[in-house]
Amino acid sequence: MRIFITIFTLIFCFSTYTIADSSSSAVLVTGSTGAFGEAICLSLASEGYNLLITGRNEKKLKSLKNKLQTKYPSTKVETLKIDFSDFKTIKAAANKTDGVSLKAVVLIGPRPSLRKNGFPSTQEWSEEFQKTFIAPLEVVRIFGEKIENNGSIVIISGSSSKNYLPNYQNTNVLRLAWIGEVKNLVQFFAVRKIRVNAVSPGIILTEYHKKRIEEKAKLNNTTFQAQLSLDTAAIPLRSYGHTDDVANLISFLISDKSVHLNGSNIVLDGGESTAY
Incomplete structure (x- = not known):
């Protein structure tokens, strides 16, 4: 009888572990140590997702990893250095994740820093597009291969992608570029039924x-x-809005509750935008 109980206990424990382990998919979050990134990571960890957190400051990444695992001990967290000003770090990060399967990619790029007045120079445009558009897009290209069928990509843009904001001259262009790319990516990933959406917060x-x-x-x-x-x-x-508002929306967009939401740009600004 004692042997039977022991065997039953072992079987129960093993099955519980494997169910918990297999039910938790990994999500890659770029810009993890920023205000948006940290809130998103905390929200996803609370829901049982394993995380690949990325950023350029390895000390901040380590601190965030400790914070996440202290609060959610069962969450697996791996850190990857990705600096959008250095393409080599993107490829190096991908090489460290061979065999990894992703539920989703949450793409938070650098804040555009073009001057607000006048025409930027050719060099200024080139540097800004490299850092805030082309480099983050490279993350989608490389890590997109690791996303599971029926997965999700969420790109953080800004409310000026929907409504022109005079206080953000020139940077409006960069925000809008992502919305055009969302429509491209929807087609690229259609065969694998990977959904691509943008979230455009107002002031948070x-x-x-x-x-x-x-x-x-x-x-x-x-x-x-x-x-x-x-x-x-x-x-x-x-x-x-608050960072939790952004995190809650991201959580919805990568979940199975939004399986038919694709190619959208969701403006999160409390109704400030007057555009249709």
Whole structure:
């Protein structure tokens, strides 16, 4: 009887482990250590996904890995160095993931930094497109081969991809370029039924934007809350989004709940955009 109980316990434990292990797919997240990236990683880890987190700062990657595994011990997290200003790091990262199968790729590229006024030079355009469009697209090209059939790719763009924003001259072009590419990628990955969508956030209340609001409040001799209310007056919801809003949308887009959502650009701005 004792032997039977022992065997039953071993079988139960083994089957529980294999079910838990096989039910958790890996997701590659670029720009993992930024405000969006960290929130997305924490959200996905809470749902049982294993993660490949990438960035150019290996110290920050290690710190995020520790944070994720401390909070979610059963989550497997691997770090990969990807610097969008160095194509070699993309290929090197791919070589380290031979045999890896991905549920999804979440592509967060660098923030465009073109000057707002006047025509950028040819060199400025070239450098910016290399860093914010061509290099991230190389990640899709190389790691796309590792995505499972019926998987998902989500590209983070910005609300200026839908509605021209005068305060973001020139960088509007880069945001919009990704929306055109989404339509291309939908066709490229169609045979494998891999869905490709874009998320275009408006202003998200990250620490960066909180500091900007604080600076404006100080300049206008008012409180943070009063300045925030003034800044969001033109938004129907009268508020900026939070990183959790972005993370929750990403989670939905890579899940089986969105299996027929493909080629879309979802604007996450509280209704601020007036474009159809």
